[in-house]
Amino acid sequence: MPELPEVETVRRGLQAQVVGRRITRVEVGRERTVRRTSRQAVIDGLTGATIVCVNRRGKYLLCPLDTGEELMMHLRMSGRLLVAAAGTPRPAHTHVVMHLAGEPAQELWFVDPRTFGEVVVFDPVNVAVELPELAKMGVDPIADGLSRAQFAGLLRSRSRQIKALLLDQHVIAGIGNIYCDESLHLAGVRWDRPSDVVTPREITRLHAAIMSVLGEAIEAGGSTLADTQYVGVDGEAGWFQLHHRVYDRAGQRCLTCGKADIVKVAVAGRGTHFCPRCQK
Ligand SMILES: [Zn+2]
Known part of the structure; x- marks a missing residue:
């Protein structure tokens, strides 16, 4: 299971590759990955939005969007986030695909064989209701610092x-x-x-x-x-x-x-x- 250093490595990779890019189209395959809300909520929340930055708290990846909402992705047991050239054959178990504007044309894939992972678009004002575990999370030794x-x-x-x-x-x-x-x-x-x-x-x-x-x-x-x-x-x-x-x-x-x-x-x-x- 990815732990803090793995999720931080993914965060740094996303920060370098997807920040400032607009999501032009979203495909959601397996509904279990978006179970917290719905397929349509994730598609509507992400389509046309630009990823402003990529943050991390514990094992949660949090991407503020220019719409005021936030994209949360959690890899859980077996999730992977991969950035690939548009049109590249996708691996099995690719459940969410975000098409990114700009050159080169790329896609962000959420791949997850065991499907415990999650993709959620939420309103940060309602974090306590929409992602209650985030609001209750302890101190992150790297993101917050721990004396x-x-x-x-x-x-x-x-x-x-x-x-x-x-x-x-x-x-x-x-x-x-x-x-x-x-x-x-x-x-x-x-x-x-x-x-x-x-x-x-x-x-x-x-x-x-x-x-x-x-x-x-x-x-x-x-x-x-x-x-x-x-x-x-x-x-x-x-x-x-x-x-x-x-x-x-x-x-x-x-x-x-x-x-x-x-x-x-x-x-x-x-x-x-x-x-x-x-x-x-
Ligand atoms: Zn020893």
Whole structure:
């Protein structure tokens, strides 16, 4: 599933390629992708509109339009956004196509085999009603910034397993399974520690680890895993997976201590990867 660095990479690609371009025509195939409203609402909301800029909050891509409305796109499990030359054969599962004015003639495709992803056009004035989860979203460490003091407050005011807390989008937006496991490893903190007993020194390490893991992953264009599902808008894979120290390395020697093997346990249906020696 794309997490903050992958969605940020897509955002940067869209910012470079679609801003200032008018959408001349819209095709919606699979209705499930536009389930929040309707096929006609998305077609009417986008046709003739110009994308003013591309923002991101957590895993949500938000594009203000010159009509005053906003386009929201969420990739969920398997969504991809691709910019391609007009007329290029489309991959299977291309559910929404936006034709872009200007030269060269291009199309923006929303491709999504598993169809959990979404495309919505909404009025930002009514965000609390139309996209209630956006209004309740926690702090985005990259888009909003996250200070060490603010992070300490988020951990100390709750008594929860640290991994569950870091994955809770209402607390911190955008960190998913990969970057959570990598950040906890870099900080030397075990996934099952209660958030309110983590020491000040560990908080400092964990805060620094989250910021550096996210920052480096964005610079690497995100992580493209063995399923090759995630790519940027130009179809290019990311390469941060080459820097993973624990994620998807179960049974392999820890790259940090060189003395223990990475352990994988299932927590709430997700794989959690850690080094039993480095993480306390
Ligand atoms: Zn280790």
